[in-house]
Amino acid sequence: MRRSLLLTFFTLYAFAADTPGEWQLTFSPIAKNLDNNDNFSRDNRFLVYDTRDTFGTGIGNSTSIMKVSITTGLENYLYLPQSVYGAQSAPGLGAASWGSTNDDIAFIHGPLLSETPQLGFYTATNRKGGVVTGDGAGDIRFLDCRDITNEITTPGAHRGGSHRHEYTADGKRVGFTYDDQLLTAYGRNIGFMLPHAKAPCGASHYVALLIPVVPPAQSKPGDLERAADDSWVGAKGLMRAFIGNVKEENGTVMSSLFVVDIPENVDITTADSGTRTRYPSAPRGVAIRRLTRTPAAGIVRGSLDGTRIGYFANDSRNIRQVFLIDSQGSDQHPDPAMRPVQATNLDISASGGLRWHPSGNSIAVLSDNGVVAVCVKPGPQFGKSVWLTPHGTAMPAAEALVWSRDGKLLAFNRRVPTYDATGKLVKDAGNNDFKQIFLTAFPDENGNGIADSIE
Numbered sequence: 308m309r310r311s312l313l314l315t316f317f318t319l320y321a322f323a324a325d326t327p328g329e330w331q332l333t334f335s336p337i338a339k340n341l342d343n344n345d346n347f348s349r350d351n352r353f354l355v356y357d358t359r360d361t362f363g364t365g366i367g368n369s370t371s372i373m374k375v376s377i378t379t380g381l382e383n384y385l386y387l388p389q390s391v392y393g394a395q396s397a398p399g400l401g402a403a404s405w406g407s408t409n410d411d412i413a414f415i416h417g418p419l420l421s422e423t424p425q426l427g428f429y430t431a432t433n434r435k436g437g438v439v440t441g442d443g444a445g446d447i448r449f450l451d452c453r454d455i456t457n458e459i460t461t462p463g464a465h466r467g468g469s470h471r472h473e474y475t476a477d478g479k480r481v482g483f484t485y486d487d488q489l490l491t492a493y494g495r496n497i498g499f500m501l502p503h504a505k506a507p508c509g510a511s512h513y514v515a516l517l518i519p520v521v522p523p524a525q526s527k528p529g530d531l532e533r534a535a536d537d538s539w540v541g542a543k544g545l546m547r548a549f550i551g552n553v554k555e556e557n558g559t560v561m562s563s564l565f566v567v568d569i570p571e572n573v574d575i576t577t578a579d580s581g582t583r584t585r586y587p588s589a590p591r592g593v594a595i596r597r598l599t600r601t602p603a604a605g606i607v608r609g610s611l612d613g614t615r616i617g618y619f620a621n622d623s624r625n626i627r628q629v630f631l632i633d634s635q636g637s638d639q640h641p642d643p644a645m646r647p648v649q650a651t652n653l654d655i656s657a658s659g660g661l662r663w664h665p666s667g668n669s670i671a672v673l674s675d676n677g678v679v680a681v682c683v684k685p686g687p688q689f690g691k692s693v694w695l696t697p698h699g700t701a702m703p704a705a706e707a708l709v710w711s712r713d714g715k716l717l718a719f720n721r722r723v724p725t726y727d728a729t730g731k732l733v734k735d736a737g738n739n740d741f742k743q744i745f746l747t748a749f750p751d752e753n754g755n756g757i758a759d760s761i762e
Contacts, residue, residue, distance in 0.1 A: 334743065344473070348410075351715070354709075360735045362392045397420040399434060407477070418433060437450075450512045452510040461507045465487075466489045468485065469514070515589060529553065535550060570593075611663065651679075653675075675698040684756075714749060722743075
């Protein structure tokens with residue numbers, strides 16, 4: 308299923324690692340979506356991305372997975388299957404993440420074009436996790452099995468769509484978000500996968516959902532109607548933080564921060580994969596904790612050492628800021644040190660992109676169309692910030708921030724004017740400027756994870 312194509316119709320952009328501000332890495336008339344994933348390769352030499360909006364809008368119309376060299380700007384296809392785009396699209400490829408311990412790249416994969424007569428076309432409930440290697444060999448494998456034909460769902464399979472596949476830092480678990488095709492009254496959920504000898508239908512991983520979501524029409528106070536915007540907390544994946552929509556005593560629904568604890572020795576085969584009339588349930592030993600009784604938003608992010616979780620909430624000025632909380636704490640905890648603390652003091656609300664430096668001493672976030680780094684090491688420098696890029700109303704919006712694994716670079720998207728090989732200004736499928744990839748260096752000469760100007 309592989310076609311190899313070297314892109315040469317773009318301008319190479321040379322740079323030094325200590326260049327201040329930001330620089331544009333990609334220039335070709337192909338949309339490049341980082342999409343809040345783990346896009347850097349293990350050696351930090353490449354970024355992986357999907358190409359949605361090049362020929363048609365949305366993930367369903369993304370026809371390829373690509374990578375770009377950080378040092379040369381050279382773009383290469385990693386996976387380019389036969390595709391069709393439009394109202395009915397196949398296969399639909401998106402949200403690519405590079406493996407943390409190997410060269411595997413996981414991404415959303417809808418039915419192959421050859422499978423559409425049997426399986427139908429791409430939808431949010433008709434997809435699973437594809438895997439290719441970063442060397443461009445192009446051979447497709449699948450993380451998970453999808454089964455909607457049996458009355459009793461095949462153990463270890465799901466019956467809908469998995470997406471936002473995220474490897475743990477030790478590579479042993481994969482987290483994902485999920486939509487069910489058979490019982491559509493149930494809202495979005497989260498789950499995890501493990502490599503397993505009992506993984507069904509040729510997949511590499513056994514699947515389990517994690518949260519007992521309840522359809523809104525049936526929910527009672529305390530029930531979770533939706534779970535999403537999730538990420539791992541800690542290297543081993545013993546906690547997955549998420550934003551849960553929870554029914555309150557007064558009948559309203561609040562979005563709050565939760566954690567699901569997943570034991571290291573969990574037996575994933577004790578999960579119930581469900582039936583046509585019974586929603587799947589989690590394996591034995593999994594427990595859910597509510598960390599906030601006030602509104603919280605994501606995508607939430609856990610520190611690599613597993614001690615803290617970052618999320619978004621409004622401050623007293625109604626400006627969206629980043630708050631941090633101990634992963635074992637809550638806003639009701641009797642010890643004030645275990646309650647949330649405001650980490651940013653932005654003048655313009657954060658637009659997303661919360662990311663931890665590998666050291667845990669800084670976070671980066673998007674605000675005012677730029678990238679700002681904030682020291683979060685406890686002590687006198689906590690909360691001090693520095694802009695890493697230009698920002699303000701004159702700048703195109705920054706999106707999809709990701710920190711390199713060594714903490715030296717951050718990558719993000721901006722929509723900017725893009726030209727074809729003849730010099731003609733071109734637009735993407737939505738008639739917008741193409742998303743291109745930009746980089747900025749993190750100024751940290753002593754390597755302690757705190758921006759030099761803050762110290």
